[in-house]
Amino acid sequence: xxxxxxFNICLLVITxxxxxxxxxxHSAKKDSSEANLPPVPADHSSxxxxxxxxxxxxxxSGVQIVTTPEMIPVLVxxxxxxxxxYNPSDLVxxxxxxxxxxxxxxxxxxxxxxxxxxxxxxxxxxxxINLLGVSAYRSHSEQTSxxxxxxxxxxxxxxxxxxxxxxxxEHETGLAIDVTGGNGKCAAEDCFKGTPEADWLQKHAADYGxxxxxxxxxxxITGYQYEPWxxxxxxxxxxxxxxxxxxxxxEYYNTAAVNNGA
Numbered sequence: 001x002x003x004x005x006x007f008n009i010c011l012l013v014i015t016x017x018x019x020x021x022x023x024x025x026h027s028a029k030k031d032s033s034e035a036n037l038p039p040v041p042a043d044h045s046s047x048x049x050x051x052x053x054x055x056x057x058x059x060x061s062g063v064q065i066v067t068t069p070e071m072i073p074v075l076v077x078x079x080x081x082x083x084x085x086y087n088p089s090d091l092v093x094x095x096x097x098x099x100x101x102x103x104x105x106x107x108x109x110x111x112x113x114x115x116x117x118x119x120x121x122x123x124x125x126x127x128x129i130n131l132l133g134v135s136a137y138r139s140h141s142e143q144t145s146x147x148x149x150x151x152x153x154x155x156x157x158x159x160x161x162x163x164x165x166x167x168x169x170e171h172e173t174g175l176a177i178d179v180t181g182g183n184g185k186c187a188a189e190d191c192f193k194g195t196p197e198a199d200w201l202q203k204h205a206a207d208y209g210x211x212x213x214x215x216x217x218x219x220x221i222t223g224y225q226y227e228p229w230x231x232x233x234x235x236x237x238x239x240x241x242x243x244x245x246x247x248x249x250x251e252y253y254n255t256a257a258v259n260n261g262a
Contacts, residue, residue, distance in 0.1 A: 073234045081167040088174035098133040108137040110174040113233035120208040130182025138171040175233045198228040206243035223258030
């Protein structure tokens with residue numbers, strides 16, 4: 001009997017299954033951050049293939065790598081991940097007050113977002129609403145430390161409902177900021193809900209190019225709990241469309257719901 005070569009085996013497999021011959025090892029164990037991520041979404045266009053983004057790049061787990069992270073309205077979520085080496089090139093310190101006095105990195109925002117948040121804070125103050133910044137930009141390494149801390153405290157599944165796997169956090173874009181009331185209480189806490197500050201942001205954030213990124217009742221789309229304090233800069237035109245329609249950035253792009261990976 002002739003010796004079976006890899007070529008002979010492939011021919012047999014093709015003949016029997018018409019599916020080709022693959023020698024890839026599928027038994028390798030995935031990293032926990034990949035194994036628990038949700039299915040692959042569609043691209044920003046409803047006609048795009050479900051497993052590719054516009055440039056065709058994707059991770060082994062199906063999570064798409066954002067190839068234009070510098071775009072202002074970039075979609076970043078549990079399906080769309082920033083490159084590990086992405087660092088915004090135009091970070092500046094907005095001229096607003098924070099809940100801390102130190103000159104920390106988390107003060108920074110990209111230039112356009114920084115200008116917009118200054119205007120938003122000024123307008124709010126004119127309406128008798130005092131706001132403070134809580135946290136804006138986070139580097140990839142900082143997000144890694146933060147997420148790992150939450151996992152250690154609450155476990156992976158719970159952490160996924162309010163914190164982001166490194167690379168999937170909007171704070172890494174330099175376009176997001178958490179805010180709170182002028183008394184400094186309820187900083188990124190549930191007690192911020194229903195406050196005059198939260199109500200003002202809901203009504204006026206879009207006037208300055210911001211959206212409430214994780215709105216109430218949209219948890220199964222965004223993958224995160226309601227966060228009235230989390231503002232995301234997308235520009236006035238898109239912000240008004242999103243806020244006027246009561247939708248999310250995912251719905252604006254007609255991409256797949258996140259469903260929190262559950």
